[in-house]
Amino acid sequence: MSLPEVVxxxxxxxxxxxxxxxxxxxxxxxxxxxxxxALSGIGKKTALYSRDPIPGLxxxxxxxxxxxxxxxxxxxxxxxxxxxxxxxxIPAGAAFRKTLVIDHHETECEPGxxxxxxxxxxxxxxxxxxxxKKLDVDLTKKMAMNLYAAIxxxxxxxxxxxxxxxxxxxxxxxxxxxxxxxxxSEKVYETWTRxxxxxxxxxxxxxxxxxxxxxxxxxxxMFEKTGTTIEDTEHFTIFPRMLKDIKVAAFMTELDRGVxxxxxxxxxxxxxxxxxxxxxxxxxxxASGYRVSASLQRAKEMLFKAAAEALRSxx
Amino acid sequence: MSLPEVVxxxxxxxxxxxxxxxxxxxxxxxxxxxxxxALSGIGKKTALYSRDPIPGLxxxxxxxxxxxxxxxxxxxxxxxxxxxxxxxxIPAGAAFRKTLVIDHHETECEPGxxxxxxxxxxxxxxxxxxxxKKLDVDLTKKMAMNLYAAIxxxxxxxxxxxxxxxxxxxxxxxxxxxxxxxxxSEKVYETWTRxxxxxxxxxxxxxxxxxxxxxxxxxxxMFEKTGTTIEDTEHFTIFPRMLKDIKVAAFMTELDRGVxxxxxxxxxxxxxxxxxxxxxxxxxxxASGYRVSASLQRAKEMLFKAAAEALRSxx
Numbered sequence: 001m002s003l004p005e006v007v008x009x010x011x012x013x014x015x016x017x018x019x020x021x022x023x024x025x026x027x028x029x030x031x032x033x034x035x036x037x038a039l040s041g042i043g044k045k046t047a048l049y050s051r052d053p054i055p056g057l058x059x060x061x062x063x064x065x066x067x068x069x070x071x072x073x074x075x076x077x078x079x080x081x082x083x084x085x086x087x088x089x090i091p092a093g094a095a096f097r098k099t100l101v102i103d104h105h106e107t108e109c110e111p112g113x114x115x116x117x118x119x120x121x122x123x124x125x126x127x128x129x130x131x132x133k134k135l136d137v138d139l140t141k142k143m144a145m146n147l148y149a150a151i152x153x154x155x156x157x158x159x160x161x162x163x164x165x166x167x168x169x170x171x172x173x174x175x176x177x178x179x180x181x182x183x184x185s186e187k188v189y190e191t192w193t194r195x196x197x198x199x200x201x202x203x204x205x206x207x208x209x210x211x212x213x214x215x216x217x218x219x220x221x222m223f224e225k226t227g228t229t230i231e232d233t234e235h236f237t238i239f240p241r242m243l244k245d246i247k248v249a250a251f252m253t254e255l256d257r258g259v260x261x262x263x264x265x266x267x268x269x270x271x272x273x274x275x276x277x278x279x280x281x282x283x284x285x286x287a288s289g290y291r292v293s294a295s296l297q298r299a300k301e302m303l304f305k306a307a308a309e310a311l312r313s314x315x
Numbered sequence: 316m317s318l319p320e321v322v323x324x325x326x327x328x329x330x331x332x333x334x335x336x337x338x339x340x341x342x343x344x345x346x347x348x349x350x351x352x353a354l355s356g357i358g359k360k361t362a363l364y365s366r367d368p369i370p371g372l373x374x375x376x377x378x379x380x381x382x383x384x385x386x387x388x389x390x391x392x393x394x395x396x397x398x399x400x401x402x403x404x405i406p407a408g409a410a411f412r413k414t415l416v417i418d419h420h421e422t423e424c425e426p427g428x429x430x431x432x433x434x435x436x437x438x439x440x441x442x443x444x445x446x447x448k449k450l451d452v453d454l455t456k457k458m459a460m461n462l463y464a465a466i467x468x469x470x471x472x473x474x475x476x477x478x479x480x481x482x483x484x485x486x487x488x489x490x491x492x493x494x495x496x497x498x499x500s501e502k503v504y505e506t507w508t509r510x511x512x513x514x515x516x517x518x519x520x521x522x523x524x525x526x527x528x529x530x531x532x533x534x535x536x537m538f539e540k541t542g543t544t545i546e547d548t549e550h551f552t553i554f555p556r557m558l559k560d561i562k563v564a565a566f567m568t569e570l571d572r573g574v575x576x577x578x579x580x581x582x583x584x585x586x587x588x589x590x591x592x593x594x595x596x597x598x599x600x601x602a603s604g605y606r607v608s609a610s611l612q613r614a615k616e617m618l619f620k621a622a623a624e625a626l627r628s629x630x
């Protein structure tokens with residue numbers, strides 16, 4: 001579906017249920033909130049779904065309280081920042097009149113749905129920004145805050161190589177419309193507790209580097225020692241990436257029941273999505289993730305091996 | 316001096332010696348390099364002065380090798396990102412035909428010089444960007460890289476509250492002209508050594524928080540233990556700032572001979588320049604610094620006291 005088509009699709013129908021993916025972050029949350037407000041602005045009825053609670057970091061985004069884990073009947077489902085119902089945590093039995101996908105991941109469209117997917121776009125928030133501009137609705141301060149948070153989350157606040165001129169043009173217009181860059185950065189990146197800093201340093205103490213692959217890990221023991229939870233590890237992927245001469249950076253979290261969650265970040269041109277796919281995960285070229293049932297040490301060995309192979313196969 | 320006046324001043328004369336301040340950072344270095352290239356582009360002779368070596372972090376900026384600590388005679392001195400000869404480390408006896416100041420600090424003009432100062436501008440790089448646009452010279456990729464580095468340094472890569480729509484417009488145009496946001500972020504923020512991470516965690520271990528004031532300190536002993544130097548503390552000010560419910564964040568470095576260097580950052584509306592001025596330092600509302608001769612512990616006590624007074628006086 002093209003931009004004019006998705007705009008006309010939204011205009012023609014009514015009663016939309018918007019949802020991001022499970023474990024929602026800035027792009028999923030901000031994009032959903034901004035589009036819901038814009039649709040309300042043109043007289044549409046909307047509702048917001050999230051299987052998981054909105055993380056504390058994002059509980060300043062205008063309208064976040066509107067998310068609910070209820071699934072009211074009779075809606076058009078809009079999958080935001082994901083393309084599959086399972087990824088949004090929608091139960092198999094739930095019925096919707098239709099499904100629309102708005103996403104920037106390299107992905108295929110959910111069967112039976114219509115899709116507005118642009119994998120060249122740095123964020124779903126950019127796609128929503130383009131939709132809102134075409135909807136003939138005022139860009140309110142609330143929309144601007146949500147879209148700025150969405151776009152800045154997925155560009156690492158304009159640090160990653162998906163920082164396009166268009167994303168910076170959008171950022172400028174969003175600030176003109178009332179978005180507050182400093183407030184957003186502060187809320188998302190600067191609300192650490194002392195315990196979280198201690199957890200970070202315990203994790204950094206575990207850093208292992210081999211052949212351009214850096215792995216930082218947080219164990220159950222570290223969580224217990226510091227009284228922290230997985231929510232406190234948000235943005236920890238930044239730190240192994242900060243090391244020089246690194247091609248792949250990984251952050252591992254030991255979850256309950258022997259499961260290790262891994263986030264991968266590429267520095268340079270390694271496609272970390274391919275590495276994640278070896279373990280049944282997915283994502284982008286530059287940012288991906290997966291889960292394995294293994295001990296932390298075993299998970300590290302598996303990743304060192306897989307990443308070294310991926311690096312070798314590039315020649 | 317207004318923008319058209321400074322442009323006409325630069326057009327009319329020749330033989331410019333550009334210098335940033337001592338301990339130069341991205342804005343001083345990038346602004347000087349971009350303006351020097353633009354002036355060369357309209358046929359002017361230029362030279363670049365820096366009393367101090369260019370820090371390793373910035374040794375990817377196009378043209379950085381051009382800085383020298385020589386002071387050739389017969390030039391017009393251009394003070395970039397500072398307004399006093401002493402701040403640039405120019406010896407008292409050095410003679411120049413004239414002096415021009417291009418700065419965005421709240422400051423007074425060097426006596427006997429002409430000044431283009433705009434304290435509302437987020438970076439000296441923004442002022443140079445405006446000058447270059449008026450000079451009728453092509454915005455080259457090299458200029459774009461230097462200006463993007465300059466502007467992003469002083470806005471914390473578009474995180475601080477000086478992130479204006481104009482700075483984001485400029486960023487978009489600079490990326491169109493060839494600036495590479497990801498490369499710049501990587502070079503400036505993501506070239507850490509293991510030893511630097513260890514130093515960070517030792518410093519974070521020293522964190523003290525009282526009444527909304529957070530102080531992180533790095534001692535001589537920590538440098539010795541990790542084999543690091545003061546250059547490795549670049550950007551450490553970010554970390555005490557990351558704590559929630561903080562109004563003032565400080566990063567202290569124990570230098571040789573009993574001197575403590577302090578960088579202050581404001582979170583919220585405390586004017587940290589006023590606090591720095593109590594100790595003979597200066598800077599901006601949101602970012603300032605000073606040096607005192609004292610032990611680390613004594614310097615912390617002095618700052619807790621001064622910052623608490625500044626917070627109280629705001630009511």
